[in-house]
Amino acid sequence: MAHRWKNDLSHGDVTPEHVYLNRRQVIAGLTGAGLAVAADPLSAETLEPNSWEEITTYNNFYEFGTGKEDPAKYAHLMETDPWSVKIDGLVDKPGDYNFQDILSEMTVEERIYRFRCVEAWSMIVPWNGFELADLLAMAGVQDGAKYVAFETLLRPSEMPGTAYRTIDWPYREGLRLDEAMHPLTIIATGIYGKPIPNQNGAPLRLVVPWKYGFKSIKSIVRITLTDNEPPTSWSTLIPGEYGFYSNVNPKVDHPRWSQASERRIGGGLFSKRQPTLMFNGYEDEVASLYDGMDLAKNY
Amino acid sequence: MAWIWPRITNVLDRLNPYLRKLPVWAIYLSGVLPPMVWLWMGVTGRLGVEPISALEHKLGEAALQLLILGLAVTPLRRYLGLNLMKFRRAIGVLAFSYLSMHLLVWLVLDVQIPQQIWADIVKRPYITVGMAGFLLLLPPALTSNNFSVRRLGPKWRSVHRLVYAGVVLGGLHYLMLAKGFQIEPLIYLTIIGVLLLLRLQKQRKRQPGLPGPRNGLKEV
16 A cells, blocks of 8 residues: 655656756646646745655754754663554554564655754654554554554663653643554654654654644654544643644744744855745645634644 | 862962963953864864754854853852863853854855844744844843943943843743753753852842851952
């Protein structure tokens, strides 16, 4: 069931430049011919993935400290081999799944996604991973399941940041089942074709590209299918600032800052802000999930 | 433990002759260098992959540290015998310069959009508090010169008491912008609280008719 979704972001810096330029000329040519491409504003974007250095040195992973450089400094302390994920709750085959066994069952593909942090910065990340739907299918989702809850590893001896109760450890996240089954929702196991570094959530993490980055929980050790909306870390800690849904939405501000614009990492000291896109640019794909919902209330 | 105290004050006391010889311009000079180095680091990609926030945070944190150092000058002399009084104006002026650069980076490099700036000041409490702190520190900064001391006379002291409120707002600004429960802003606020309490204690002792006990140190 892999390859249900195709990238629309370019891959300029890993594709040889002449091929890349040709591709852009092709797109320009199509637009000129009045084909459907013109209707999709995203085709006009010339987004290139952020560099390996940018993606792996500027992270939020509070288990290793609250500074952006802390995860890159301390995440090597985390032992990721062996690793198993407990899948339980409303599933046919609950149990502890070894990471290597999961990987051997899944089709890993590349997904170049926008990544928008709730702190109003963003990156473009070339993830490697598989669709969460495939993993859930492996465990067999039962009829009554409505939500999926996730939990990050908590091992204080390897996580200096957990010495403080910055948040109520372990870190928890959750999705509605239809969000979890959406083809855009992936479990990432790599970046740029390399195994995902610890600071980015090794060995496996969630990536939900139309939601703020904190929803994309890292270093997952437990996935639980439930019939109730599961408590999530940030919405429990500060309910007035973070909701369960946390969809990227330029019209709904965080109480402490505007979400209308964002700064793309990598632009240097004089980097310009750019407007934030509804659902982080994935409106066509996911807006129907929220038909009839007041997004200002369900933030 | 009691024997440690005289030793500390003894060591600090021996520092005083050296401090007396240190010219004030040396403090100004060493204060001007860090922002220039940070700016150079930011331009050349040495401040990490997000240099705007990095520069903004470095300037803001250094401003808060200098404000606290300025607040510590009197208690340091009073309780530990370390005399930094000669440098207090330089410390204060540098703190305000760092604060202005912090504000400037926020305006020009961070927010960029003019309509957004006013909206942020009004709508975002941590920015409102930060701006209020800046405005409270403006009069003391503008009167940090001999001319103003002569001109304002006894009023000069009242103007400079604004620093107390300004520092508290600065610490609060830091606490309010932190995500989750973070330890650093609480440490800063605790230090600010202690330094202000020491002043309160001193003022109570100075009530009319109750001459405060002198600890043998000369007032400069």
